[in-house]
Amino acid sequence: MKKNNSKKGNEKNAFVAGMETLGNYVKEKYQFLLLMLAGILVVSALCFIKISTAQTIASFSIYDFEIGQIADRTIIADRTLSPDDFDPVSIQKGEKIIKKGFAITEDAYAKLKKMSSSPVYIDYRAFANNELYILLIALVWYLLYTFVPMKRTMLFREHFLNVVFFVFVYAMTAFCGKLSIFSSPYAVCIVIPSALVIMLVTILYGNFSAELFSFILSLGVLNASNWQLPTFIFTLFICLFSSVLVRKIERRLDLVFASIILALLEMVLILLIMVIFNENFTDLPKLLVGIAINGFLSGILTLGFLTPLEILLNTASVFRLMDLSDLNTPLMRKMLVSAGGTYNHSMMVAQLAENACRSIGANALIARVGAYYHDIGKIEQPEYFVENQKGQNKHDNISPTLSASVIKSHVRKGVEKARQMHLPEVIIDIIAEHHGNSVIAYFYNEAKEKDPSLSPEDFSYPGHPPTSRESAVVMLADTVEAACHTLENPSVPRLEKFITTLINGKVEHKQLDNCGLTFTDVSKIKEAFVQVLAGYYHTRIEYPDQKDPAEEAKESKEAKDTKDVKEAKTSEVKRTEAKGSEVKSPGVEKKDGK
Numbered sequence: 001m002k003k004n005n006s007k008k009g010n011e012k013n014a015f016v017a018g019m020e021t022l023g024n025y026v027k028e029k030y031q032f033l034l035l036m037l038a039g040i041l042v043v044s045a046l047c048f049i050k051i052s053t054a055q056t057i058a059s060f061s062i063y064d065f066e067i068g069q070i071a072d073r074t075i076i077a078d079r080t081l082s083p084d085d086f087d088p089v090s091i092q093k094g095e096k097i098i099k100k101g102f103a104i105t106e107d108a109y110a111k112l113k114k115m116s117s118s119p120v121y122i123d124y125r126a127f128a129n130n131e132l133y134i135l136l137i138a139l140v141w142y143l144l145y146t147f148v149p150m151k152r153t154m155l156f157r158e159h160f161l162n163v164v165f166f167v168f169v170y171a172m173t174a175f176c177g178k179l180s181i182f183s184s185p186y187a188v189c190i191v192i193p194s195a196l197v198i199m200l201v202t203i204l205y206g207n208f209s210a211e212l213f214s215f216i217l218s219l220g221v222l223n224a225s226n227w228q229l230p231t232f233i234f235t236l237f238i239c240l241f242s243s244v245l246v247r248k249i250e251r252r253l254d255l256v257f258a259s260i261i262l263a264l265l266e267m268v269l270i271l272l273i274m275v276i277f278n279e280n281f282t283d284l285p286k287l288l289v290g291i292a293i294n295g296f297l298s299g300i301l302t303l304g305f306l307t308p309l310e311i312l313l314n315t316a317s318v319f320r321l322m323d324l325s326d327l328n329t330p331l332m333r334k335m336l337v338s339a340g341g342t343y344n345h346s347m348m349v350a351q352l353a354e355n356a357c358r359s360i361g362a363n364a365l366i367a368r369v370g371a372y373y374h375d376i377g378k379i380e381q382p383e384y385f386v387e388n389q390k391g392q393n394k395h396d397n398i399s400p401t402l403s404a405s406v407i408k409s410h411v412r413k414g415v416e417k418a419r420q421m422h423l424p425e426v427i428i429d430i431i432a433e434h435h436g437n438s439v440i441a442y443f444y445n446e447a448k449e450k451d452p453s454l455s456p457e458d459f460s461y462p463g464h465p466p467t468s469r470e471s472a473v474v475m476l477a478d479t480v481e482a483a484c485h486t487l488e489n490p491s492v493p494r495l496e497k498f499i500t501t502l503i504n505g506k507v508e509h510k511q512l513d514n515c516g517l518t519f520t521d522v523s524k525i526k527e528a529f530v531q532v533l534a535g536y537y538h539t540r541i542e543y544p545d546q547k548d549p550a551e552e553a554k555e556s557k558e559a560k561d562t563k564d565v566k567e568a569k570t571s572e573v574k575r576t577e578a579k580g581s582e583v584k585s586p587g588v589e590k591k592d593g594k
Contacts, residue, residue: 035156035163036138036163042167044131044134046170046171047174050175050178050224051130062113065109067104067106067109069104070102070103071098071100071101071104074096074099075112076094076096077095077115078093079093081115087114089107091111091114091115097111133223134223137216137220144216145159148212153467153468155425158209161309165197165213166220168193168197169197169224170220170223170224171224172191172192173191173192173224173225173231174225185225186273186279186287189266189270190287190294192294193294194214194221194235194238194239194242195239195241195299198214199242199243199245199246199255199258199298199299200302200305200306201213201243203246203317204306204309204315206247207243207244210242211243214243215236217239218236219232221235233273234269234273238265242262242298246258250322251319252303259296262296262299263292263294263295264295266294270287270291306319315424316369318365321365321366321369324369324372325369325372331376334379335376339378339379339382341386341387341389342375344387345387346372348536349374349478349481350371352480352481353370353470353477354368355528355529355531356473356524356528356529357469358528359528360473362473363470366426366470367430367470367474369427370427373414373418373427376414376418377410377414377415378410381406381409384403384406384407385407399447400446400450401459404440404447408440408460408462411435411461411463414432415428418431426468429471433463433464433466433467433475434471434478435461435475436463436511438461439456439459439460440459441459447459465510465512465513466511466514467514467515468516469517469521471515472511472517473525476503476529479502480502480503483498484537490534492530495529496530499529499530499533507522
């Protein structure tokens with residue numbers, strides 16, 4: 001009995017723990033879960049409208065029948081349809097419309113057509129099949145965006161934009177496909193805006209996110225196009241082509257060239273698909289023109305929608321980051337005038353961070369812009385920071401606690417100013433995280449001598465350790481740039497040793513635990529820092545016979561002094577000899593005269 005009770009107790013505890021875990025997960029992800037549910041409901045409503053207005057009879061198209069054809073099945077009306085102004089044909093519930101093995105009459109065909117086009121004649125089996133497929137897409141969507149590593153945190157507004165785009169493309173495919181002009185699986189590709197939405201997602205959120213969404217979007221198009229495989233293939237490949245075309249563009253004008261290339265790619269792709277499926281080329285010229293227009297307009301509309309979406313979603317797109325990297329903005333000019341030392345420091349940190357991010361494959365543009373703005377909180381009180389001080393140090397006249405408070409405040413002020421400027425969240429994160437939660441050691445040690453009971457938390461920065469690779473690189477670049485100014489004779493070996501010590505200090509204080517950097521990344525970052533700083537400090541390779549310029553100057557001066565002394569002695573000897581010869585000359589002459 002005790003064992004059974006113990007087993008039941010363990011099962012109950014496991015159930016309670018499982019429910020608590022589920023509850024915590026729902027609390028954490030409730031926004032995403034509600035968004036997924038809303039998306040499923042909207043797509044289901046679109047699917048219901050599509051099924052209810054589809055020209056289907058028990059899941060078969062009206063185009064499967066024609067007048068005079070021998071029917072291959074018996075169809076009985078399951079409801080009464082009254083005549084109306086558009087279609088005067090009437091149908092009674094239970095009426096046998098066509099009979100298997102008998103020819104379809106003109107009257108029977110008219111009734112079939114009325115049944116298939118009537119909005120009240122719904123094939124619920126087809127609707128249920130579509131619902132199951134939509135739920136399957138939602139499950140795949142969830143698994144992809146939950147378990148595939150994104151190397152960044154996805155915000156709610158990104159998920160929201162993806163859902164809106166999915167619904168938009170699904171609706172365009174489903175309802176434009178009902179028009180006779182777009183009824184074929186190739187013609188409907190003209191009106192599917194898949195390239196447009198993928199280009200926007202790529203520019204706003206990156207290539208990897210766009211590739212995942214391309215797969216989900218193509219699955220939705222497959223259902224919306226009534227399971228047309230050519231439409232699915234065209235959509236998938238065009239989505240992937242579009243993401244590749246715009247992933248590295250840096251100018252808005254490049255979108256025009258991308259539009260032209262995309263138009264050509266779409267024409268080639270649709271031609272290849274038609275060849276693969278052995279289609280006739282009767283309407284090929286019109287189809288190619290329509291496809292080319294789709295590709296070109298996709299790029300042009302991307303250019304038009306991009307700026308509003310950048311503002312609404314506050315994203316760090318490449319174009320917005322390029323705008324923020326302009327050093328002629330009012331804020332940058334103010335920093336240059338009022339905090340010149342901080343400005344120069346930020347420029348150097350930006351160069352270090354950008355080169356390091358390139359070496360590890362991180363986003364160098366985000367790191368550069370983040371470095372430009374990471375110390376904007378110092379603009380209001382620049383004289384309290386050592387890089388801006390000239391002569392007297394403001395901290396000599398205040399307590400260490402107050403000094404630490406002033407130093408810490410620049411992070412909070414920087415975040416506040418960044419939010420006022422509506423900077424992208426990734427830039428705000430860099431501003432908030434560039435010191436992590438490390439201790440301001442100088443003032444803490446100074447205050448600790450007076451009051452040993454002080455807590456390190458009182459002298460710690462208010463942020464938290466970096467959560468992205470770019471933020472971590474900016475933190476390391478900031479630390480290295482500031483500290484290397486104290487290094488005497490910064491040769492390459494000394495720089496390597498000093499930078500290694502600084503980075504190891506960050507690792508020991510757990511400032512790099514949440515950023516995703518590997519040991520290989522850290523090694524490459526150190527090499528990039530050494531390369532930049534070695535060039536900055538003009539260090540060079542010492543050849544076997546090369547000497548320090550100061551030593552060469554000293555030796556040259558000593559050699560010159562020695563030479564001068566020797567020359568002076570030689571001159572003195574010559575003068576002495578000359579004088580002696582002048583004294584002896586008369587005697588000699590007299591002697592010779594004798």
